Amino acid sequence: MKRLSPGSKRAFEAESRRQVFGAGQSAQVLVLSCRAWARYSGRIDAELGLGDLVILVKDAASGGDGSVVVHGPLLVTPRNWMPAGTEMLEEDDHLVFEHVARGERLEIWIEELYSRSQSPSELSGSLTKLGAEREFSDRLAMHPERIEPGLDIIEREYRTPAGPIDLLCRDRRRQLVAVEVKRRLADNSALRQLRFYLHHLEQMPEWRRRRPRGILVAPHLRRPTQALLNEEPRISFVRLGFEDLRTDQPR
Amino acid sequence: MKRLSPGSKRAFEAESRRQVFGAGQSAQVLVLSCRAWARYSGRIDAELGLGDLVILVKDAASGGDGSVVVHGPLLVTPRNWMPAGTEMLEEDDHLVFEHVARGERLEIWIEELYSRSQSPSELSGSLTKLGAEREFSDRLAMHPERIEPGLDIIEREYRTPAGPIDLLCRDRRRQLVAVEVKRRLADNSALRQLRFYLHHLEQMPEWRRRRPRGILVAPHLRRPTQALLNEEPRISFVRLGFEDLRTDQPR
DNA sequence: CTGCAAAGAGGCGGC
DNA sequence: GCCGCCTTTTTGCAG
Numbered sequence: 139m140k141r142l143s144p145g146s147k148r149a150f151e152a153e154s155r156r157q158v159f160g161a162g163q164s165a166q167v168l169v170l171s172c173r174a175w176a177r178y179s180g181r182i183d184a185e186l187g188l189g190d191l192v193i194l195v196k197d198a199a200s201g202g203d204g205s206v207v208v209h210g211p212l213l214v215t216p217r218n219w220m221p222a223g224t225e226m227l228e229e230d231d232h233l234v235f236e237h238v239a240r241g242e243r244l245e246i247w248i249e250e251l252y253s254r255s256q257s258p259s260e261l262s263g264s265l266t267k268l269g270a271e272r273e274f275s276d277r278l279a280m281h282p283e284r285i286e287p288g289l290d291i292i293e294r295e296y297r298t299p300a301g302p303i304d305l306l307c308r309d310r311r312r313q314l315v316a317v318e319v320k321r322r323l324a325d326n327s328a329l330r331q332l333r334f335y336l337h338h339l340e341q342m343p344e345w346r347r348r349r350p351r352g353i354l355v356a357p358h359l360r361r362p363t364q365a366l367l368n369e370e371p372r373i374s375f376v377r378l379g380f381e382d383l384r385t386d387q388p389r
Numbered sequence: 390m391k392r393l394s395p396g397s398k399r400a401f402e403a404e405s406r407r408q409v410f411g412a413g414q415s416a417q418v419l420v421l422s423c424r425a426w427a428r429y430s431g432r433i434d435a436e437l438g439l440g441d442l443v444i445l446v447k448d449a450a451s452g453g454d455g456s457v458v459v460h461g462p463l464l465v466t467p468r469n470w471m472p473a474g475t476e477m478l479e480e481d482d483h484l485v486f487e488h489v490a491r492g493e494r495l496e497i498w499i500e501e502l503y504s505r506s507q508s509p510s511e512l513s514g515s516l517t518k519l520g521a522e523r524e525f526s527d528r529l530a531m532h533p534e535r536i537e538p539g540l541d542i543i544e545r546e547y548r549t550p551a552g553p554i555d556l557l558c559r560d561r562r563r564q565l566v567a568v569e570v571k572r573r574l575a576d577n578s579a580l581r582q583l584r585f586y587l588h589h590l591e592q593m594p595e596w597r598r599r600r601p602r603g604i605l606v607a608p609h610l611r612r613p614t615q616a617l618l619n620e621e622p623r624i625s626f627v628r629l630g631f632e633d634l635r636t637d638q639p640r
Numbered sequence: 641c642t643g644c645a646a647a648g649a650g651g652c653g654g655c
Numbered sequence: 656g657c658c659g660c661c662t663t664t665t666t667g668c669a670g
Binding site: 182 | 513
């Protein structure tokens with residue numbers, strides 16, 4: 139086995155390999171369309187039965203990060219993949235992708251190659267997102283009174299050994315309030331987080347006298363979670379969504 | 390705007406459109422390689438700046454599920470995507486992907502089309518996995534004494550309002566034990582789960598007299614989690630990995 | 641580097 | 656459909 143020149147000996151003849159790595163084509167994503175089957179070993183063992191696939195190789199030797207994704211005709215998520223830093227090797231009759239440091243390996247046997255092409259990958263566009271949790275939390279931090287009148291923020295992302303508390307606050311009675319923010323829906327997992335943080339605050343000598351309680355802030359609460367919340371005297375829910383915090387809509 | 394025949398008017402002339410949807414090509418994944426920029430709106434708002442992309446359209450009208458993935462030269466995960474059930478529409482100068490029911494929309498303006506191709510997608514290969522959590526749990530369920538001598542399973546996936554408990558057990562003293570299994574590493578999130586379940590068991594009249602305690606089973610424990618566990622008298626950790634439970638290695 | 645939680649999470653199984 | 660959780664999660668961020 140040796141470093142390659144992407145493509146199995148069978149699938150790509152020497153002259154086609156020149157095509158793949160032609161002069162001046164320093165940045166390329168290799169796109170293979172084929173009928174193939176595959177084996178992955180590493181974090182688990184997996185076998186992908188014969189089927190039609192589109193394989194994207196973001197080859198590190200030509201501008202990519204070495205990641206590989208193998209897509210079938212269905213699903214958003216790939217059937218197989220390899221992380222950044224993967225190297226493409228060659229065996230007699232199949233493709234081998236290997237990430238030695240991680241102990242991962244993906245082998246693909248191509249029964250029929252429908253097409254191969256290289257896509258330029260000189261330019262990686264920037265991605266900007268609006269409306270993610272960070273922004274929701276930002277707006278909330280500017281208007282903590284929207285959560286509860288008289289609420290003041292002591293610290294954002296207050297770090298405890300149990301994890302970071304989104305907003306550590308004091309209420310109008312100067313008692314301690316831990317606020318957990320969810321941009322979309324609050325479920326049991328959110329409640330577990332808040333309880334975990336609260337439990338820790340109650341253990342801390344500097345906070346336990348402030349009788350910490352918790353507030354879950356989200357636009358929506360899952361029904362079973364609401365039922366569990368009703369049993370929690372020290373945790374409450376405040377319904378607030380992104381659209382409730384538009385800067386041009388003060389109340 | 391009208392249903393299409395994938396491709397923007399600008400990028401794909403009428404004759405090339407015939408190529409895309411040629412007679413008898415009923416199952417196709419459309420692969421576009423291009424320099425383009427994109428906008429997504431739906432669950433958030435996002436803008437992807439101009440860059441080189443490979444777009445896979447698993448068109449529902451031709452054997453796919455309607456999902457779309459947009460890959461740049463880096464990262465395993467796509468820059469943008471659309472879920473199954475997305476329809477491809479046409480605007481004057483760009484591609485439009487829309488999932489009306491979900492209120493999601495992805496628009497892509499192609500500056501330069503490097504290549505387009507259709508990949509057959511008749512056959513979707515089956516994917517089998519070995520070594521996932523389910524299998525780990527299966528093996529553990531066959532040998533609960535590996536967790537602790539005398540441990541018996543009362544029920545697997547015992548459902549509580551707080552969520553399913555992996556293994557509900559009784560120990561040699563007939564006291565109740567909730568076991569949470571992690572195939573890889575156990576972190577604070579695992580501890581939160583177990584505590585949540587335990588708390589619920591303690592509330593249940595039929596179990597509270599059995600003095601429920603918890604065991605976290607995993608091949609590895611994160612250090613801060615271990616520190617927190619040391620403060621939990623009723624929760625312990627048992628180190629067991631997949632390889633410790635090989636069927637041909639009884640002890 | 642580790643730790644921690646979000647993600648436009650996705651996908652699966654259960655009810 | 657909702658619900659709960661695992662994922663070869665991946666990605667990003669902070670200490």
